[in-house]
Amino acid sequence: MGGVEGELFLLKDQKGRAFLVRLREGGVFHHHRGAVPHEAIRQAGPGGRVQTHLGEALSVHRPTLEEYVLHMRRSATPTYPKDASAMVTLLDLSPGMRVLEAGTGSGGLTLFLARAVGKEGRVESYERRPQHLAQAQGNVRAFWQVENVRFHPLALEEAELEPEGFHGVALDLMEPWKVLAKAAEALMPDRFLVAYLPNITQVLELVQRAEGLPLRLDRVLEVSWREWEVRLPVAHPRFQQVGHTAFLVAFRKWKDS
Numbered sequence: 001m002g003g004v005e006g007e008l009f010l011l012k013d014q015k016g017r018a019f020l021v022r023l024r025e026g027g028v029f030h031h032h033r034g035a036v037p038h039e040a041i042r043q044a045g046p047g048g049r050v051q052t053h054l055g056e057a058l059s060v061h062r063p064t065l066e067e068y069v070l071h072m073r074r075s076a077t078p079t080y081p082k083d084a085s086a087m088v089t090l091l092d093l094s095p096g097m098r099v100l101e102a103g104t105g106s107g108g109l110t111l112f113l114a115r116a117v118g119k120e121g122r123v124e125s126y127e128r129r130p131q132h133l134a135q136a137q138g139n140v141r142a143f144w145q146v147e148n149v150r151f152h153p154l155a156l157e158e159a160e161l162e163p164e165g166f167h168g169v170a171l172d173l174m175e176p177w178k179v180l181a182k183a184a185e186a187l188m189p190d191r192f193l194v195a196y197l198p199n200i201t202q203v204l205e206l207v208q209r210a211e212g213l214p215l216r217l218d219r220v221l222e223v224s225w226r227e228w229e230v231r232l233p234v235a236h237p238r239f240q241q242v243g244h245t246a247f248l249v250a251f252r253k254w255k256d257s
């Protein structure tokens, strides 16, 4: 199969269902409406089409980051892509920056951060559960070949961090208040710490625990993402939507006076 072993593709069926496929020599993709050899997928290439032996047409794509995160293997629930991209904006990330992340989980948010800071930048990602970290490392390396992520098998509480060494801090863990003082110390003045929290009670706890730290609450928000079904001449909002995912809480660091 010459050089395509391990290449990632996304197949979409007639109903819009998507399937991630990693090519293997002699491999076969099985859909409930038939099978397709990996070699046929490679030959069709991104933007092409294949047919299963039972006649189901499948379109062939390179997975986008959003598609990849939604379909990759997971040990922990990844940050939803609409929220991960909003976090990149709230963190004001750009190429060359250094970002601190905890917990790594399945590596979904890590990928958004890594792409935003680019090959001159760095993501230092902390995860306390070895099994999650192994999954995240596999997920990140399968999609993103740039070596700008360092994975640390540690709780953030145990990390040795350079004071004011980071342009941003991204937290997606249950009890971010436990690491808030440490993360605030590692953040550069005037830069942002953003936490992803499913429950409003967590948001209130976090805001309360930030009192006394050099962090000013900047914004609390939810990202709504409303998709429409357009089948001309008819158009209406999709009947099934992504509901509540999480609140995003952004703090900005004060300069030490």
Ligand SMILES: C[S@@+](CC[C@H](N)C(=O)[O-])C[C@H]1O[C@@H](n2cnc3c(N)ncnc32)[C@H](O)[C@@H]1O
Pocket (backbone or CB within 6 Å): 076, 077, 078, 079, 102, 103, 104, 105, 106, 107, 108, 109, 110, 126, 127, 128, 129, 132, 154, 155, 156, 157, 172, 173, 174, 175, 179
């Ligand atoms: C919801 S998951 C993160 C998902 C991740 N953002 C993604 O996109 O895949 C939360 C993770 O935080 C880890 N975690 C919880 N507390 C932690 C801590 N204090 N330090 C490091 N990791 C922690 C958990 O083990 C879990 O894997």
